[in-house]
Amino acid sequence: MKKIQIRCPYCGAKATLRPSSAVYGNAAKKEGYLYVCDRYPKCDAYVAAHRKSRLPMGTLANGDLRHKRIEAHKAFDWMWRSGLMSKRQAYKWMQAKLGLNEKQAHIAKFSEYMCDQLIAICTQAYDNIRAA
Template identity: 50%
Template sequence: MKRKIKQPEVKCPYCGRMAVLRDASYVYKENALDKYLYICSGYPECDAYVGVHAGSLRPKGSLANGDLRHKRIETHRLFDAIWKNGIFSRKEAYRWMQDTFSLNSSQAHIGQFSDYRCDCLMNECRKVLQNNHVRTA
């Protein structure tokens, strides 16, 4: 007998409405990369949504509007450059992030970060990349 996966309750931090689980094509049409998204029930007036981990109903982070989604993508690009350029292993890079910002492993996810925390991590990533002679665009 299969167990039904319990869908978490996700609330929009911008307008307070509940998010609904929808097929990603609802937002991205035929360009959908994720299978599902949690989308604010006020969409499109409230432009907040977040992807879902493959094979689960677990959100990849917190709902974010367009500005924060873009900032999280940029933050991940800089952070990933640290391990992709061999400065740290991926595991070591996440440990560095935890140590730098006094986070535990459940808090060290860019998908949970605020605008401010993204700015802080991007600044620290730039320092590490520059100290290791890796160009940032």
């Protein structure tokens, strides 16, 4: 397991890999790990870790950004869940539309601005489909 050092983009403190129960309490449905800001809960920033590698899935997010990322995921997932395109095609489409490379095209890495951009292009795509 590779140990990596990441910092909280909000307060600059270190983020530590902790079991998700540290944040979700006993309500944590699935075991898993999160990178949590060392100033948590004063600083409400964390991000999920990949199950196997335990590397962070993206950048630490506070409540507002987490909410935005969930919204962006819902909008984007519809593009491929609807059968309109494959998941792979949907990621290619996102990259082309937002000018991102493959590494950047992950919602867990998005800022609020990028989430808004993604929601906007998805909304536009639905409107085009509905109008067709």
